[in-house]
Amino acid sequence: MNEYIAFDSAKALEYVQQLGGFFADDAVLNCYEFGDGNLNLVFRIADDSNNSIILKQALPYARRVGESWPLTLDRARIEANVLLKHGAVCEAHTVKVLHQNDTLAVTILEDLGHLAILRGELNHGKTFPNLGRDVATYLATTAFYYSDFYLTPAEKKALVMEFTNPELCSITEDLFFDDPYRPSERNNYPKALAPEVTKLQANLALKLAVAKLKATFFSSPQALLHGDVHSGSIFVDVNTTKLIDPEFGFFGPIGFDLGSFIGNLLLNFVAQNGRISALPKRRDVHTYLLSTIQTTLSDFEQQFKHLAHTKTRDLALQTEGYVESFLVDVLQDAVGYCGTELVRRTIGLAHVSDIDGIEDDNKRLAAQVQALFVGQQLILNASSVKNKDDFSQLLLSLIQ
């Protein structure tokens, strides 16, 4: 198979059988497709002894809108290679790649079916004690080892080229930084939100801050990012946290991944007002989400600093105080990007089920208003945040 062809279940099964090595020779296999994304096919192939693998294949177009929106297959190469790079330094929290075929845009991955997607779990009010620590470990470790602190300049430049990802970056550039801040056919919000959107789109200070975030997204290749750390890209159970789906990976600002993750926790936070009626339970979930945000920030900082103090290879970046100063900038970027995630998930093209799944119209609207408010304030105040306590205070002032 030297040319791309989109698989059906039979073809996926045949491909795996021809490869061999995943199952016993006489295993009876079954295969079904269950992708709910709009960009890829996802097959589960299992034997009758509970052994299973995932075969993911990129489609040459965006599925939801038919074949009219072509999309590079190269993203399968990017995704598999980001997973390999991230897995090499943070095996515990990166889904394992078992095979890749760039021509077919196929990646075979370990099956994480025993875990659950974080977003659904949070929507059901479930909590995961290790989540903040684990995501912090993933973000700090992958960011450090693929940054100027650790890579030689030549290694870094070669990787920047390998992970140049114009088509998928372009989606982020449009959806995060352009569409929500001006009238766009791709925007999506209820009529009742229109007055808020009009105000947002007329707020020059906000648009200026977003322009700076976009410029940083364009021209700040600090580390090899995941590029799409939302609650749908994280598998969890009470002990385990695994990141999947880094097809938006590229060298960008470290604060982008960090801010995206925190933004998703905050989207769930505002959504819970419309999801959980019982006040004590809602308080518990709110407390959990805020404490997870705190843990993420403090563990990220602590782990990145520890790595920088012990393993920085660049001479100049070893200078006392440098990493601390660097991490203030990362935090400010993260706060800003977090804000853009709240805004774009509320009025842009791609929403989150946390909010959209609220059944009561008024409660859903209230959550949207709050997400939009918190998002804008985070963007506007990001540059005044100098440490994680500043961020906590800012956040508490916005959500109470």
Added chain:
Amino acid sequence: MNEYIAFDSAKALEYVQQLGGFFADDAVLNCYEFGDGNLNLVFRIADDSNNSIILKQALPYARRVGESWPLTLDRARIEANVLLKHGAVCEAHTVKVLHQNDTLAVTILEDLGHLAILRGELNHGKTFPNLGRDVATYLATTAFYYSDFYLTPAEKKALVMEFTNPELCSITEDLFFDDPYRPSERNNYPKALAPEVTKLQANLALKLAVAKLKATFFSSPQALLHGDVHSGSIFVDVNTTKLIDPEFGFFGPIGFDLGSFIGNLLLNFVAQNGRISALPKRRDVHTYLLSTIQTTLSDFEQQFKHLAHTKTRDLALQTEGYVESFLVDVLQDAVGYCGTELVRRTIGLAHVSDIDGIEDDNKRLAAQVQALFVGQQLILNASSVKNKDDFSQLLLSLIQ
């Protein structure tokens, strides 16, 4: 000739004759090599009617240290392509490429022999009224058209890959940001300067600021830079200003080129104290250099703003006030990089004839001490410079 071979005059002549098109068919040509750099051969080929061209060939090693320091021939491709890109938007101030052969690392250029190299002219106390305006035009125009303001994100990412230049960037990374700030065998300064160097290398605030400048050099691909804008890369006469030699070109922080140029004017400024004895003449030259720096900064700002206000294609970067904010950052970077140029040209590997050519030992040492002082203060105070008047005041406080 499908394999690299280093030319002598006869081979250079033969190559030009085989190409054809530069001279009349029956022209009597002569060819001589006159490169004084340490990385390249430079031949002048002329007929007896005053027509001439320059053939430049990269050597696969650094000439000054023999064949022991290999250096990529790819820099000839980079140099020719930067000249083509820069020439496409700023023909008036970019030397013209007539032919390129990447395999042979050969570029044929228009002969600028009727002009003179700026450094030698400044060393003789000569002044050029258009210099600041012209260099500002070159820097503003090339930076704008090869930045996120103007390029589409996909065009930009493709060019960043095309102009990835690890080996020559590595030279800058070492010589500008590492060597001068720690003991290094490559450093070069008189014993009498040792106490100043020891203090400099123990100055933590300075080293921290330099680490930030190095990190920005690593990870801020704002525009396609020349990468080596010193007084030896500029041909001038009273009407004309032409930039040559962008083999260090890459996508980097716009302030680097701007700061390098201003740094070279300041190196000449401090050198003139040891060069011109007659006070009125020295004052004139000093006034000229300061006013050229002023013109460079104000014209750069004005021209970049004008381009941004009229030709920015990115939607978010069109936001009112964005370019003004961006240019404050560029200015601060420029002030810092200017400081590193003064420091590295005084105590690092590569010096400038402006200072080294001062005959009197004491006067030369005084110039070195001043260059080192001004350089450090610029690095330390760069972040407090908010506009070009702040910079003027800072500069005047340091040199008077």
